Amino acid sequence: MTFYLLQALNGLAYGMLLFLLAAGLSLIFGLMEVVNLAHGGFYMLGAYLALSAVRWTGSFWIAAIAVPLVLGAVGFLLEWEFLRPLYRRTHLDQILLTFGFAFVFSDLARWWWGADVQSLAPPPGLDRSIPLLGTFFPSYRLFVIALGAAMAGGLWLGLGRTRLGAMVRAGVANREMAQALGIDIGLVFTGVFAFGAALAGLAGVIAAPIQGVFPGVDFETLIVTLIVVVVGGLGTLPGSFWGSLLIGEVDTFGKTLVPQMALVVTYLVMAAVLIVRPTGLFGGRPR
Amino acid sequence: MTASLLQVSGLVARRGSVEVLHGIDLEARPGEILAIIGPNGAGKSTLLGAIAGVYPARAGRITLAGRPITGLPAEAVVRLGISLVPERRQVWSGLTVREHLLLGGYHRYWRHRSEVRADVALPQGIFPRLLDLDRRLGGSLSGGEQQMLAIGRGLMARPRILLLDEPSLGLGPLIVREIVHALDRLRRAEGLTVILVEQNVKAAMATADRVAVMERGRIVLRGTPAELLAHPGIKAAYLGKGYEIAG
Ligand SMILES: Nc1ncnc2c1ncn2[C@@H]1O[C@H](COP(=O)(O)OP(=O)(O)OP(=O)(O)O)[C@@H](O)[C@H]1O
Ligand SMILES: [Mg+2]
Numbered sequence: 001m002t003f004y005l006l007q008a009l010n011g012l013a014y015g016m017l018l019f020l021l022a023a024g025l026s027l028i029f030g031l032m033e034v035v036n037l038a039h040g041g042f043y044m045l046g047a048y049l050a051l052s053a054v055r056w057t058g059s060f061w062i063a064a065i066a067v068p069l070v071l072g073a074v075g076f077l078l079e080w081e082f083l084r085p086l087y088r089r090t091h092l093d094q095i096l097l098t099f100g101f102a103f104v105f106s107d108l109a110r111w112w113w114g115a116d117v118q119s120l121a122p123p124p125g126l127d128r129s130i131p132l133l134g135t136f137f138p139s140y141r142l143f144v145i146a147l148g149a150a151m152a153g154g155l156w157l158g159l160g161r162t163r164l165g166a167m168v169r170a171g172v173a174n175r176e177m178a179q180a181l182g183i184d185i186g187l188v189f190t191g192v193f194a195f196g197a198a199l200a201g202l203a204g205v206i207a208a209p210i211q212g213v214f215p216g217v218d219f220e221t222l223i224v225t226l227i228v229v230v231v232g233g234l235g236t237l238p239g240s241f242w243g244s245l246l247i248g249e250v251d252t253f254g255k256t257l258v259p260q261m262a263l264v265v266t267y268l269v270m271a272a273v274l275i276v277r278p279t280g281l282f283g284g285r286p287r
Numbered sequence: 288m289t290a291s292l293l294q295v296s297g298l299v300a301r302r303g304s305v306e307v308l309h310g311i312d313l314e315a316r317p318g319e320i321l322a323i324i325g326p327n328g329a330g331k332s333t334l335l336g337a338i339a340g341v342y343p344a345r346a347g348r349i350t351l352a353g354r355p356i357t358g359l360p361a362e363a364v365v366r367l368g369i370s371l372v373p374e375r376r377q378v379w380s381g382l383t384v385r386e387h388l389l390l391g392g393y394h395r396y397w398r399h400r401s402e403v404r405a406d407v408a409l410p411q412g413i414f415p416r417l418l419d420l421d422r423r424l425g426g427s428l429s430g431g432e433q434q435m436l437a438i439g440r441g442l443m444a445r446p447r448i449l450l451l452d453e454p455s456l457g458l459g460p461l462i463v464r465e466i467v468h469a470l471d472r473l474r475r476a477e478g479l480t481v482i483l484v485e486q487n488v489k490a491a492m493a494t495a496d497r498v499a500v501m502e503r504g505r506i507v508l509r510g511t512p513a514e515l516l517a518h519p520g521i522k523a524a525y526l527g528k529g530y531e532i533a534g
Contacts, residue, residue: 182394
């Protein structure tokens with residue numbers, strides 16, 4: 001029993017990481033119908049940059065704050081300089097562009113950080129296991145769960161209770177109408193894109209002590225995140241949240257119970273959800 | 288004759304790859320209600336959308352108080368004082384009534400922060416129901432309430448010209464009358480100019496100062512309601528037999 005509870009906690013921690021990724025990807029898609037295939041690249045760069053930043057500054061916490069800021073700026077530039085000029089073209093052109101950036105990020109990382117699996121020590125204070133349920137559980141994972149829950153709450157409030165949040169929700173539901181009201185949806189999108197990149201980068205920093213970082217982790221992560229977004233429903237924050245927790249648990253239990261089949265189990269869950277609800281758990285009208 | 292506030296000349300616009308407006312000339316004077324009537328597919332909504340900057344103009348010219356606005360995007364046009372209340376209301380099902388109103392004014396928010404908060408009182412004064420519905424979600428409102436909300440949201444931009452696309456669609460006569468009265472009051476109090484697209488020709492004729500008849504992307508007839516009612520073709524095509532001028 002305890003074993004399953006601990007696995008459930010592991011799944012929860014993984015789910016929270018997925019949420020940081022899915023929230024951005026889903027909102028970006030909801031707003032502009034652009035699937036950002038470089039999203040996994042931001043995650044990977046977040047992890048690698050965290051390694052370098054910790055080596056450089058000696059502090060995990062500085063890395064956890066600075067790296068997402070840097071990647072948010074990179075996301076801003078990518079959107080402003082490269083995606084924006086493609087607005088008048090098809091969505092496919094924009095998606096292909098993000099795919100190109102995914103490869104650029106991937107090659108850059110391999111060139112700078114090498115091909116070995118690397119990992120990061122949890123920050124002092126969170127590097128121990130604490131007694132839980134009659135056994136021990138890594139305190140860092142509890143921290144990840146708490147951080148994810150806090151970010152989810154913050155995003156929920158930010159989206160639900162603020163001016164900018166109302167603009168984003170209005171744009172996701174009906175972009176033309178939002179524009180007709182005088183809302184500069186292009187600017188809102190730039191902001192969401194940059195914020196999504198920063199969140200993905202934060203996920204990378206936070207994941208580094210648990211999962212390490214290695215070439216290919218970007219595309220692996222992108223695929224799981226896409227599954228989460230499809231399962232949860234495009235463009236909805238609650239969908240990203242519950243979809244992340246579901247896939248986090250399914251993946252974790254899949255890996256412990258049927259290790260050879262873990263990914264298959266995840267795909268089966270996705271298929272099952274889509275059969276029952278083609279627009280995802282929280283998805284509204286089909287687009 | 289008063290100088291025109293909005294001047295449209297030779298406007299050509301497409302929907303997809305089809306040319307829908309083939310050279311529209313139109314003017315709206317300050318404080319008037321100009322009705323545009325015509326059969327389905329004539330291009331009435333496209334005309335309003337093109338004025339609002341939602342659909343780009345392929346040719347022609349639009350000026351607002353002498354200033355060219357052709358080719359400006361919708362978010363720029365609304366800042367200059369033209370507000371669109373689109374067909375089928377386009378209310379957000381997941382946003383509250385108050386959020387709709389605030390969104391309607393947010394493009395003025397940076398410079399007029401406190402004003403925008405206070406401006407909510409304007410649509411609420413015109414449609415007091417909006418005050419009772421403040422916290423309700425757009426999706427939970429009746430058709431009439433949604434229409435009031437859509438108009439209220441459009442008014443939050445503090446427009447000089449309100450473009451209203453079929454506000455009476457699917458609504459009962461009582462609500463239509465309430466909306467018509469509200470427009471009339473706004474015109475008197477604020478000098479608001481309204482361009483009103485209507486299928487309900489009776490309501491349009493009763494409200495408007497001038498009427499333009501559109502068919503297949505062209506304006507084929509224009510005049511005061513009285514002039515149009517005297518026109519033999521109009522009566523037959525739009526009003527049916529036995530129609531008398533109301534009141
Ligand atoms: N997205 C589109 N792509 C191609 N053609 C379109 C599109 N939307 C509308 N049209 C066509 O443009 C023409 C004008 O449409 P519009 O909606 O402006 O007419 P309308 O006068 O407002 O009609 P209604 O009274 O039915 O609202 C119609 O022939 C319509 O079929
Ligand atoms: Mg129409």
